[in-house]
Amino acid sequence: xxxxxxxxxxxxxxxxxxxxxxxxxxxxxxxxxxxxxxxxxxxxxxxxxxxxxxxxxxxxxxxxxxxxxxxxxxxxxxxxxxxxxxxxxxxxxxxxxxxxxxxxxxxxxxxxxxxxxxxxxxxxx
Numbered sequence: 001x002x003x004x005x006x007x008x009x010x011x012x013x014x015x016x017x018x019x020x021x022x023x024x025x026x027x028x029x030x031x032x033x034x035x036x037x038x039x040x041x042x043x044x045x046x047x048x049x050x051x052x053x054x055x056x057x058x059x060x061x062x063x064x065x066x067x068x069x070x071x072x073x074x075x076x077x078x079x080x081x082x083x084x085x086x087x088x089x090x091x092x093x094x095x096x097x098x099x100x101x102x103x104x105x106x107x108x109x110x111x112x113x114x115x116x117x118x119x120x121x122x123x124x125x
Contacts (some may be wrong), residue, residue, distance in 0.1 A: 013123070014123055022076060037106065057108075
């Protein structure tokens with residue numbers, strides 16, 4: 001069982017930056033594929049970014065603005081979000097799964113076994 005706790009959300013003006021963190025329990029964190037998803041009001045949850053071993057993948061909407069990274073010693077995955085836009089407003093969720101990902105399709109369509117409770121990101125115009 002893996003528990004995920006997100007933090008770092010908040011209110012920021014357009015063009016600003018935030019860094020989300022997701023702290024995971026467990027002793028095999030380095031083996032997990034970690035993903036970030038988001039859900040805006042009235043919309044479906046969507047993939048944002050993922051990291052699997054050394055591979056990373058980003059949704060087209062955030063490519064070049066967001067960076068995912070992990071610190072295995074701290075059991076933590078980060079999402080650095082720069083040049084934020086109002087359309088980035090959503091609840092951001094961290095997810096974990098033991099299955100590795102190698103392709104864009106795998107990152108976006110394979111399920112994740114564990115989810116955090118989410119953290120709100122609001123970008124004002």
